[in-house]
Structure formats: structure tokens, C-alpha cells
Amino acid sequence: MDRIFETSLDFAKKKDQEDSVAKYRDRFFLQPGIIYMDGNSLGLSSKDGEETLKIVNEKWKKYGVTIWNIEDGKYFLYQDFLGAKMAKLIGALPEEVTIMGSTTMNLHSAIATFYHPTKEKYKIIVDDLNFPTDRYAIDSQVKLHGLDVEQAVKVVPSPDGKLIDEDAMIEAMTDDVAMIILPTVLYRSAQIVDMKKITKAAHEKGIIVGWDLCHAIGAIEMDFSDIQPDFAVWCNYKYLNGGPGAIAGFYINKKHFKMEPGLAGWHGNKKETQFQLKQKFEHNTNNAGGWQTGTQPLLSMAPLEGSLSIFEEVGMPTLRKKSLDITAYLMFLADEKLAKYGFSVGNPREDAKRGGHVCLEHEEAYRICSALKEKNVIPDFREPNVIRLAPIALYTSYEDVYKLVEILEEIGANKLYEKFDNTRAMVV
Numbered sequence: 001m002d003r004i005f006e007t008s009l010d011f012a013k014k015k016d017q018e019d020s021v022a023k024y025r026d027r028f029f030l031q032p033g034i035i036y037m038d039g040n041s042l043g044l045s046s047k048d049g050e051e052t053l054k055i056v057n058e059k060w061k062k063y064g065v066t067i068w069n070i071e072d073g074k075y076f077l078y079q080d081f082l083g084a085k086m087a088k089l090i091g092a093l094p095e096e097v098t099i100m101g102s103t104t105m106n107l108h109s110a111i112a113t114f115y116h117p118t119k120e121k122y123k124i125i126v127d128d129l130n131f132p133t134d135r136y137a138i139d140s141q142v143k144l145h146g147l148d149v150e151q152a153v154k155v156v157p158s159p160d161g162k163l164i165d166e167d168a169m170i171e172a173m174t175d176d177v178a179m180i181i182l183p184t185v186l187y188r189s190a191q192i193v194d195m196k197k198i199t200k201a202a203h204e205k206g207i208i209v210g211w212d213l214c215h216a217i218g219a220i221e222m223d224f225s226d227i228q229p230d231f232a233v234w235c236n237y238k239y240l241n242g243g244p245g246a247i248a249g250f251y252i253n254k255k256h257f258k259m260e261p262g263l264a265g266w267h268g269n270k271k272e273t274q275f276q277l278k279q280k281f282e283h284n285t286n287n288a289g290g291w292q293t294g295t296q297p298l299l300s301m302a303p304l305e306g307s308l309s310i311f312e313e314v315g316m317p318t319l320r321k322k323s324l325d326i327t328a329y330l331m332f333l334a335d336e337k338l339a340k341y342g343f344s345v346g347n348p349r350e351d352a353k354r355g356g357h358v359c360l361e362h363e364e365a366y367r368i369c370s371a372l373k374e375k376n377v378i379p380d381f382r383e384p385n386v387i388r389l390a391p392i393a394l395y396t397s398y399e400d401v402y403k404l405v406e407i408l409e410e411i412g413a414n415k416l417y418e419k420f421d422n423t424r425a426m427v428v
């Protein structure tokens, strides 16, 4: 899509005035003087989320253990209530989504459910760019079956170290492949992987397909009713603003509701008989809640209720439209003002191929991030040379982006990064 941008501050201000999403900025806790560009690592706290957290805390104070019974069991079934709200973000059925665990644990749960290797069909296809925790989970699940990781995990390398080649993934789908697990949006290059094409090709070969939506949910539009993958996992603390380490998301296709969960627990039991506390597990086959394990952490879930209501109010199409526009504006300014200082845009340029963040590359990326922090900008750095910048549609203004680029220009022109150490901090 052709967009016309200008380099002036007045232009940024005009864009903000015309922006229908701009009013939501007030619903978030932005710190004065700070330009927050890291909402794809940890989304900001919202007033709506704080409110629902307070409500749950008040109910705990007032009702004690009977919190599980009030309001027709709202909190006993809170994971399914929130899951149904979240399902809209990915075009899934309300019963196909639940909230539980962490991304990593949910991946363990899905693999434990779907991975039943045989002599003939035992390989799991992965890429070599995904966030490493996914690989750690996959490798350890393979080992639990007594298999050799080198043999069973089929790594399809990226041709350029930045992007996944979908055709290479499909070519790798030989008869011995049992499962494929990939990210939907790459955490470094922001590439959107074609879920439909890969899912379809895999299913034609009898391969189970799982997607990691961490950098996709709340950032891009997805239609699972069309894609029909087998499972998906994601965290809720990035674009969904659920809070640091918020409880994660889990999707399981309705056609698999009767499968036995690989990691079972009493909250995955049929709701009607759960409190009969029988020794024998009776799997809840009505919804994704059948994959729950232990008691749900209400206080970790509560901010999501408020946060999701903002998403319901604005709608993903509107958010995605702004996100594409504001990230395109950032890329435009980077080309115009930063290229001469050695910065380059590392993400795909095409709308259909890029997620919610901009991947700005520079050989001094780490030290530039330190210089940005000193100037009250919160970016994040990813090895080896990536400055990730996420102008989040809900709370970032065009003026923020303008100022960010102005600061980067100053850092680049005067080599302000030179005074910083290149030794990596514990959390970067």
C-alpha cells in the first residue's frame, strides 16, 4: 500500500490529530518523558486491566473461598470466559481457546498430547530462528520418548538468517515427519509466516501443525476458522498487555477435544464431576479447558479481562490498520534520516509479510540501545545487531515515533553509543 509521509514534526502532529485510535492512549499508564517502544516484550499496564485486577482482589477479600461459586461460577470458569474473549482475536471458536500456564509449558502440554512417535513417523520440523525456549521444550519432549534430538528434530535453516522460507518448510515434509512447530511472526525480523499455506501442506501429509503466536496475537489479524491448525500457544504479556509473566494462551482445534491430554490435572476434569475428587481422571471434552491442570491463578488472569475489553472495543482491523501505518512511518523516517548513519530496516516491507514491530539493524545495535535508554527511550535489543522498536497502535503516537527517530539521529550523528560498554546485561 502506498502511503505518503513527510519528515516534519507538524506532519506527525497532524497524523495524531487524525488518528481514531489516539484516544486509547489515555487508558494506559505511560510515564511522562519516556518513549516506550518495547510493548512487544512487555505491554503496558492499562487502567482497564488495573480495574479488573482490583475487582478480583476485592472479591477475594469479601468472599474468601466462595469466590469460586459467586456469579454463576464466573471465576471457577474464568479461563474459559477469558479464552472465549481471546478467541475473537484469532478467529477461533470460543470453546477452542483457554488461558493457562506459560507459552513454554503450553507447548509442552501440546507436544505431550500430539507427539506419539513411531518408527516410521517421528520427526518434528522446526526453524532455526524461533525464540529458543520453543526448541528447549521440543528437544526435551523428544528426549522423554528416548529419541535422539539430532535425528528427531528436523531443523530447516533460514536461507539468510532472518526469514523463514515457506517452500523449504514444505519440501522438508517427508513421510517421517509427525509434527511441525513454527512461529507466526518472527521475534527478530517480524516476518509473518504463511500459516495457511504451511498448515494445508502439512495436513495433506498427515502432519500435526502447531503455531507460536507470541508476536502475532494482538498485533496481526488471523483467521483460525480458515487456517484450522491443530494447536497454538502464546503469551499474553506482549501485545495483549496482560502483565509481567501473565498466564498464557492455548488453542486446540475442536476436532481434537476428545484426545487425551498429555499432561493432565484435576482442572481438566469434567466440570460436573471435578469436585467428586475421584481417583480416575474424567477428561472434559467440551472445550480447550480439558487441557487445564492445576488451579488457575486468578490474580494473574484478572488484568486480561480489562485489557481484552479494550481490544473488543477497538477491534483488530482498526488496530492492525494503525499498526501498519505507524510502523511504515517509522520505516520511512529511518530511510530518510537514519540510513546515512548505518541503520537499515531488517523486516520485510510488504504489509502482508510484516508484524507489529520494526527491526532496525545496526552493527552497534547493543550500544545504541544503551544510548537510547539514557535518553529515556525504551527499545529492546536482540542479538546480534537488532534494535526492535514497537510503536504499539493502542498507545504510541506518531509524535513519539518522530521523537524516537530524532534521538536516533542524534545518537548516530555524534556516535553517542561509543561511551557505552558492549558487555551484555543479564536481561537485555
Ligand SMILES: *Cc1c(COP(=O)(O)O)cnc(C)c1O
Pocket: 102, 103, 104, 105, 130, 131, 133, 134, 183, 187, 212, 214, 215, 235, 248
Ligand atoms: C516471548 C516468547 C516466548 C516466551 O515464552 P514464556 O514461556 O512466556 O516465557 C516463547 N516463544 C516466543 C516465540 C516468544 O516470542
